[in-house]
Structures are given as structure tokens and as C-alpha cells.
Amino acid sequence: MTVEGIVLVVLFAATLVVFGFVVRMLIRTLLLGKPQGGFGDPLRRFWSVIVHVAGQARVLSQPAGLGHFLIFWGFIFITLGTIEHMLGMIIPGFSYTAIFGSAVAGWISLLQDLLALLVLFAIIYSLYRRFIIRPVRLKIDDPAARNEAVFILSLIFILILLMYCIKAIGIVEGTIDESYAPVSRIVSGLFEGRDIDLGLMESVFAWIHHLIIFFFLLYVPFSKHIHILGAIPNIYLRNLGPMGTLSRMDFEDETADKFGNSELRDFTWKQLLDLYACTECGRCQAACPAFLTDKPLSPFRMIHRMRGHLTDERKRLLNSAGDDIEGTPIIPETVTEDEIWACTTCGACMQECPPFIEHVQKIVDLRRYLVMTESRFPSEMQPVFKNMEVNYNPWSMGYSTRADWAEGLDIPLASEKKEFDVLFWVGCSGSFDARGQNISRALSSLLKKAEVDFAILGTEEICCGETARRMGNEYLAQTLIEANIETMKKYSFNRILTFCPHGLNTFRVEYPQFGFERPVIHHSEFLLELVREGRLPAGAVEIKKGAYHDSCYLGRYNDIIDQPRELIKMIDGVSLSEFGRHGKRSFCCGAGGGRMWMEEDIGKRINEERVDESLELGVGDIFTACPFCLTMFEDGLKSRNIENIKVLDIAELMVEAYSAE
Amino acid sequence: MKIIVLLKRVPDTEAKILINQEGTGIRKDGVKFVINTYDEYGIEEGLKLKEKLGGDSKVTVFCLGPEESTEVIRTALAMGADDAVHICDPALESPAPFTTSAVLAKAIKDEGFDIIFCGKQGIDDDTAQVQGGIAEALGIPQVNIASSFELSEDGSRALIGRRIEGGNEKIESALPVIVTCDKGINEPRYASLPGIMKAKKKEIRTRTLADLGFDEMPAAGRSKILKWLPLPKGGECRMVEAEEVSDAVKELARLLREEAKII
Ligand SMILES: Cc1cc2nc3c(=O)[nH]c(=O)nc-3n(C[C@H](O)[C@H](O)[C@H](O)COP(=O)(O)OP(=O)(O)OC[C@H]3O[C@@H](n4cnc5c(N)ncnc54)[C@H](O)[C@@H]3O)c2cc1C
Ligand code: SF4
Ligand code: SF4
Numbered sequence: 001m002t003v004e005g006i007v008l009v010v011l012f013a014a015t016l017v018v019f020g021f022v023v024r025m026l027i028r029t030l031l032l033g034k035p036q037g038g039f040g041d042p043l044r045r046f047w048s049v050i051v052h053v054a055g056q057a058r059v060l061s062q063p064a065g066l067g068h069f070l071i072f073w074g075f076i077f078i079t080l081g082t083i084e085h086m087l088g089m090i091i092p093g094f095s096y097t098a099i100f101g102s103a104v105a106g107w108i109s110l111l112q113d114l115l116a117l118l119v120l121f122a123i124i125y126s127l128y129r130r131f132i133i134r135p136v137r138l139k140i141d142d143p144a145a146r147n148e149a150v151f152i153l154s155l156i157f158i159l160i161l162l163m164y165c166i167k168a169i170g171i172v173e174g175t176i177d178e179s180y181a182p183v184s185r186i187v188s189g190l191f192e193g194r195d196i197d198l199g200l201m202e203s204v205f206a207w208i209h210h211l212i213i214f215f216f217l218l219y220v221p222f223s224k225h226i227h228i229l230g231a232i233p234n235i236y237l238r239n240l241g242p243m244g245t246l247s248r249m250d251f252e253d254e255t256a257d258k259f260g261n262s263e264l265r266d267f268t269w270k271q272l273l274d275l276y277a278c279t280e281c282g283r284c285q286a287a288c289p290a291f292l293t294d295k296p297l298s299p300f301r302m303i304h305r306m307r308g309h310l311t312d313e314r315k316r317l318l319n320s321a322g323d324d325i326e327g328t329p330i331i332p333e334t335v336t337e338d339e340i341w342a343c344t345t346c347g348a349c350m351q352e353c354p355p356f357i358e359h360v361q362k363i364v365d366l367r368r369y370l371v372m373t374e375s376r377f378p379s380e381m382q383p384v385f386k387n388m389e390v391n392y393n394p395w396s397m398g399y400s401t402r403a404d405w406a407e408g409l410d411i412p413l414a415s416e417k418k419e420f421d422v423l424f425w426v427g428c429s430g431s432f433d434a435r436g437q438n439i440s441r442a443l444s445s446l447l448k449k450a451e452v453d454f455a456i457l458g459t460e461e462i463c464c465g466e467t468a469r470r471m472g473n474e475y476l477a478q479t480l481i482e483a484n485i486e487t488m489k490k491y492s493f494n495r496i497l498t499f500c501p502h503g504l505n506t507f508r509v510e511y512p513q514f515g516f517e518r519p520v521i522h523h524s525e526f527l528l529e530l531v532r533e534g535r536l537p538a539g540a541v542e543i544k545k546g547a548y549h550d551s552c553y554l555g556r557y558n559d560i561i562d563q564p565r566e567l568i569k570m571i572d573g574v575s576l577s578e579f580g581r582h583g584k585r586s587f588c589c590g591a592g593g594g595r596m597w598m599e600e601d602i603g604k605r606i607n608e609e610r611v612d613e614s615l616e617l618g619v620g621d622i623f624t625a626c627p628f629c630l631t632m633f634e635d636g637l638k639s640r641n642i643e644n645i646k647v648l649d650i651a652e653l654m655v656e657a658y659s660a661e
Numbered sequence: 662m663k664i665i666v667l668l669k670r671v672p673d674t675e676a677k678i679l680i681n682q683e684g685t686g687i688r689k690d691g692v693k694f695v696i697n698t699y700d701e702y703g704i705e706e707g708l709k710l711k712e713k714l715g716g717d718s719k720v721t722v723f724c725l726g727p728e729e730s731t732e733v734i735r736t737a738l739a740m741g742a743d744d745a746v747h748i749c750d751p752a753l754e755s756p757a758p759f760t761t762s763a764v765l766a767k768a769i770k771d772e773g774f775d776i777i778f779c780g781k782q783g784i785d786d787d788t789a790q791v792q793g794g795i796a797e798a799l800g801i802p803q804v805n806i807a808s809s810f811e812l813s814e815d816g817s818r819a820l821i822g823r824r825i826e827g828g829n830e831k832i833e834s835a836l837p838v839i840v841t842c843d844k845g846i847n848e849p850r851y852a853s854l855p856g857i858m859k860a861k862k863k864e865i866r867t868r869t870l871a872d873l874g875f876d877e878m879p880a881a882g883r884s885k886i887l888k889w890l891p892l893p894k895g896g897e898c899r900m901v902e903a904e905e906v907s908d909a910v911k912e913l914a915r916l917l918r919e920e921a922k923i924i
Contacts, residue, residue, distance in 0.1 A: 398675035
């Protein structure tokens, strides 16, 4: 081995040892978090790594993602070259040609040569985006975030230039086959016929190159590029279940004096791994209704700041033995109360996030602490909680009036029928809100027309608990959930029908946490089923143009996107237009996560943003399949003084289609 | 400091109130009971005072009411009160305010007290009589409808603000005093979960009339509820229509004299 080779081996080994310590420290930091399990199904997980790491599926779902894709793959091929070069320095005579034969080695070289060029362009374009275009996606109030990105990109840029120079010298010296290195051949013009010591030059370039790589290895874990280490395990360990399902809390321990999360160690280790996985791409914030309407919340910033906090805290926490040291509270220094209350839990952030970071659970965990341990929350939430406690609904309405909407309509009660096919879950909006009641009446008239064997719980029904849960009041939510389960268990029925996507989601994915599982169907699916089976005619309306607005909890959370559209299209005379942001990428109405019940006095109102979108596009009337979206649209239109646009639930639209007949 | 807060269990504001068939009270089916809204302000004020004073200050809840009242008492304990006295006796099924005052006063006296906070009125019967009765029975001053409260620097006197027409009034009172609280004096807290958990273990001392040393109903003869009656149905509205306004006026006058017999 040459002296050069020995020095390289020593340096490399030293770097690896330090890197090992760093990784160990990172893992110990993760283990400060609470345990979390449930990572079975290795095949699906490996496949997901292939699709989302190798294939970069989510990254590529936006045009600018191509840059990352190129840098990712380019870097891998460049690293192959780096390895070859380093081994060559250590083992005299080593080369891919010697091992794999000239064909394979040639292809590696060719791909490397071409990809590296694309990477150069990608880097120039990223710098252009960061400095000139400055898209909303990358906006963040911490200049360090951008500087770091620029620093790393510049390093990669330099690495590539060095690689070309090294290969070019190889071409001049005849050690590299120029036909597999078209770009390097052009560069070799720089070195051809010059009176310099090419051997020395090559070794200087190579040393700079390799030292940068070593530096990179040690710098990465302390920068945003830690995502290179964090994202792959995070994608492997991602939530394969339904999105945004909140964890069930345990209230058994009556001596506990803390509920919810106030500091880092309250999160699970997987939630902390999320922080390492963030690529700082900003896709989440570019989709976030709160951020886009100038609220203080940005999911990107939140994760960025929490990771910063993790970095600040870990030394202190790791050095302390056990639990006897107080963690620094996350609120208000790292994340503010205004931020966490601004979230509608719409899930748009999680839908976009390439490494599958879960923002909503973290936000709700922080809310849980504030609500349950500190009783600190926007004051307008208190009457809402109290109403849910006393009258089992967020409106301040007497619980005994819950079934008043059904008076005189001869709607069967579960307590009378005992056994039936479909339990029509009316929900709080359907029971107490004037428009909601109208949907309840519309839907029940359709059910009767189709001769569905159904019943309602009447005054036995109470709030499903979804809102309380997302507002952080898990204790109240569980009280409601358990009471509902008790009630439902008294009757025999096959499925739950609801027109409220929030109820739908909570019955589908959250009630099973409490031991109650029953098929749940949304009225859009059910009505479509009835029309298809010929149990309901589709009807016709006078020409109506309108767009269907996807509710977050229906489309994004539960993948019910086509059914309502198909149903609408079956009605003669309706021409369906589309919002720009629709389907899984729909834009929240602003009501979710308990936001319906909170003041919205910062920034633009989310519902107005959505109404403005509809007006700009001229979509016509608005069709909804969620009573909360309906209310938000009506309010938004009112505040824009628009009277000629109607907002209709799909059940109301169908009833209108019949009455027009 | 021994801080006493009074708590009345009342039907929820949103409950549909119907009078029972015998006319002896309201129908309790379908009615949820809560802490009297104004008493929440009293509880909060008591808790704030305790927090400010620290030391061995203590907040004790007093409630006279049926057995089920323990639920609302626990809520007050969850908010942070230290313990409670629950006066519960079948004979007190629906006591008149004088009786309530006399019983509460005796219980409070037995317990010992430095200051009493309560609501300005019960949101059910709206009599606002109980506090006055207690003040009389205990021989202490009473300041009504307080919108602010603080102790003087040396802690010997109470400084109470009241909203009056066109301004505010500041009253200084000796201790002990009974202060009846109005909306706006504070923002009653929402019981925290650790508070709720702790409340399950806090002591509620139950007292009957006999425990308090009454062998007959106190103040029984002073006032009595004879019968509960629903509000009479509102009259109907009749529109007087005519071609000419003057004719309509004439017709209205005739109706008022001949049918309504009021002019
Ligand atoms: C539906 C109903 C059923 C009841 N059943 C029973 C029963 O079975 N047995 C029984 O013993 N009592 C019972 N009570 C309680 C009793 O009737 C009332 O406490 C009493 O009538 C209060 O009078 P008030 O409304 O004039 O109060 P107000 O004079 O308007 O109340 C003013 C303030 O006095 C204080 N105060 C008033 N009443 C009480 C109280 N009870 N405890 C503590 N502080 C109080 C509160 O601070 C309140 O804000 C019942 C009350 C109601 C509403
Ligand atoms: S859930 Fe919606 S509102 Fe909340 S942070 Fe994510 S995108 Fe923003
Ligand atoms: S949280 Fe996800 S979407 Fe948001 S910046 Fe980080 S990696 Fe991108």
C-alpha cells in the first residue's frame, strides 16, 4: 500500500469511528422518546422504501421534485465513482474494469458522467429557486435553513467539478476510456498538452474531493441533510394505517399529574425520528391552509424548529441520568400556542410529505397537554367543552332537543325497532344546525323513498367525540366515545350511515381502538349504491353548474372522491366543474380540528380563501358532502356578499332533483 | 384563611323546563344539572384568593341539594377547591330561600370561615335571597354583584368593585364578608385532568338537618312555595285591516273597548 493509501485508510477509519459515535448519539436521542411499536408487515414496508426512496414517488409528484430526484441518483453514482477511486488509492491496480469487466465499468462511468451533468443543472436551478423565484414552499423565517441548503448544494457542486477534473486527467493520462465519459472528455481539453504535473494535480483534486466527502459524512448529522439518515428508516417505519388516526390515551393511572406532551421526551421515538427525516422541502407548508392564509402555523417551520430544539436539548437530556431532569417545554419557545391552535387537522401536510412525517398527531399531542394538564386554550373553547359535557353537542343546545328535527317525519327510532339494517348517525350538525337538519330531513326522505330499513338513535345519540379529540380533550372524547359504544351495543344493525365525514372517520378508524367495529358508510357512497341498485331514481334538475368540494376527512382521509362526483353526474341537468385544488389535494374549508368553534382573527379566513378560489374559477354552485364544509362555504359567500351562488349538500341536491320531476 | 364558596345545583340553561303534574317542582327527566353559572365565578374568585395567599389557605365548597349534587361538587373540587360540605336531607326537597340560608349559615358557622363567595343569584329561581339570609344569620356584611375583588394590602379588609349605572363603585368592607359575584369578575377555569383525578379523592362531608342540630325545619314559617305554575300562554295577535287608515283606527278602538274592555 502506498503512503497515500495508508493515510486515506486511517482518515477514513477515523471518520467512520466518529460517524459511528454520532449515529449512536442520534439513536440514544431517539430513545429518549416513549416506546412505540406496530411496525410489522416488512414486505409492504420494503416495497414502500423502493417506491418512495428509490422511486421518490412523492418527491416527483411536483415538477420541482425532479431536481431532487436527479441529485439523489446523481450522488449515488458519483459515490460509486468515489468508492472506486478510494479503493484504487488503497489497493494498487483496483478498478471497476478490473473487477466487473470493461462493459459494466463503462456503463457505470457513462451514467456517472451524464447524471453528474444533470445534477449540476439541478443544483443551479435549485439555487435559482432559492434566490430568485423564492417559492412559498421554501419560505421560512430562519435564514440558517436556507444557508445550510445552499452550503450543501455548493459542496455537491464542487464535488462534481472535482470528479470531472479527476476523470479528465485520467482521460489525458489514458487510464480512463473517453468513450464512456463524454462530459469528462470535454473537460479534458483543459488539461491536454499543458506543462503541468498531471499526477500531482490529480492527487490534489482527489484529496480535496475525498476530504469533502469525509467532512460531509460528519456534517450531515448536524444539518438538515440528516434527512439522508432519517428519511429512509422513517419511510420504512411509516404509518401504513389510515392517515391521521390519533393515538388512544390511557387514563388508568389516577395519580398522573401530566397528560399530553409538553417536552420532547413525551413524544414517541418514532415521532422524534420524524424530526430527523424532514428534508425541509416545504411541500407541507405550501399545502397548509393555515400557512397560506397567514396564520402563524407552518408545518415545515414547526418540524424545523422542533428539530432545532431536539439538537439544543439532547446534550442536556443525554447527560442526565433518567427522568429527574426537567425537559424544556416546547411551548411557547419552540412552537407557539397560536400555531398549534391554527391547525385544522386537514392532513394536507401529511399528504404531501415525502418522508411521511406526521404533523397532526404532534399538534394534537401538544394540544392535549395544554387542554388537559394546563387548562390553557382559547377562551371560546370552554363553552364548547362544557356543552359537550352537559348537552353532548358543541352547540349550546339542550340534549333533549337532539331529535327535534325529526318531529312529525315518522322516522324510526332504534329504541323502538331494536333490529334494523342501517343505523343513520345524524351527528351534532344534523341534529342542531338549521342547514344540517335540512340535510338530515333530505337524507331520511331519500332513505324512506328507497325503503331502507333504518333507524336513528334519537336523543340517545350523543356527540361522536371527534371534535373534542382533535381539540386535545381526549378525556372528554373518550367519555363520549364510550357512552356511544354502550348505546350502539344495545341494538342490532349492520352498518352505520352518516353524512358527516368527521363522524365517518372517527367510527371507521378510532372507535375500533375502543373495541367497537362496524362497517361505516358515507351517504355519498350509500346514495350511489341505492341509485345503482335501482332503488332510487337519479332525478333531474334544471341546468345547474357547480363544483364538488372534497371534504378533507372524506377525500384525503377516507379516499371517498369519485363516489360523490358519480352521484352528482347521474342527476340530469347538472354539469360538474372542478376546483383547481381537489381530490386528495383539496383545500380545507377551515372547520376541521375544532377550528369551527374557534375565532379566526389572524390572517385571511380560510373559508374566504376557498370561496375566492371558487369565484375566480367561476365554478358555479358548490356541492358539498360535509355539513361543516357547507356552513363554512355559506359563511364565506355571505361575507363576500354573494347571493346567487348556492351551497347544497348532495342529499339536498338529490331531493331537489325529485321535487323538480 | 378559610375561604367558603357556595354552590347551587341548577338545571342547565339549555334544558327544557316543564312543571310536574302535582305542581310541586320541575320535571327532572331530560334535565341536566350543572353548577349555577354565577357560583362558578364565586368558586373561581375563592380559588384565586387562595392561590394569591398561599400558605394554609383553604377553599371549602358548601352545597345544599339532593344526593346527585355530588357530581357538581366534584366539578368544583376538580377546579381546585380543597373539600366540601354537602347538606343533604330528604326534608329539604324544595326549601324556601329562608330555610336554605338558615341551614347553610349554621353549617358554615360550624366549619368556621373568614370570607364567603357565592353567585349573585341562582339561574333557576332567580330569587337572590339566600346570600342575604346567610349574611343576616351570621351577622356579617354582604356586598352584592361584585365585579372585582381584592384584599387590602394588610389583608384585613376586602376591596370590592361594583358596576353601577354610568360607572364603578368601590366598597371597602370588614372581614368576614359575603361577596356575591357577577359575570365578568373573572373567567372561571376549566378543570384540568389532574384536577379531576385528584377531586375523586377529596373529602365531601355530608350533613343532615340533625347533624347540624336542627330538630325542626328552620325558618319554616317565614315563606313557603305554594304551587309551581307554567307561564300563561301568550295572547294571540290580531291584525286590524281596512282600506283606509282612519277606518282601521276606528275598528281598533271599538275592539279595545268592546272585546278587550280596556278603554
Ligand atoms: C330542581 C331542584 C331540585 C332540588 N331538590 C332538592 C332536594 O331534593 N333536596 C334539597 O336539599 N335541595 C334541593 N334543591 C336545592 C334548593 O331548592 C335550593 O338550594 C334553594 O331553593 C335555593 O334558593 P334560590 O334559588 O333562591 O337561590 P338564590 O338565592 O337565587 O341563590 C343565590 C346564591 O345563593 C347560593 N345558594 C343558593 N342555594 C344554595 C344551595 N342550595 N347550596 C349552596 N349555595 C346556595 C348560591 O351561591 C347562589 O348563587 C333543589 C333545587 C332544584 C333547582
Ligand atoms: S393538518 Fe392542515 S392545517 Fe394542520 S398543519 Fe397540516 S396542512 Fe396545516
Ligand atoms: S415536514 Fe415533510 S413536507 Fe414538510 S418540509 Fe419536512 S419533509 Fe418537506
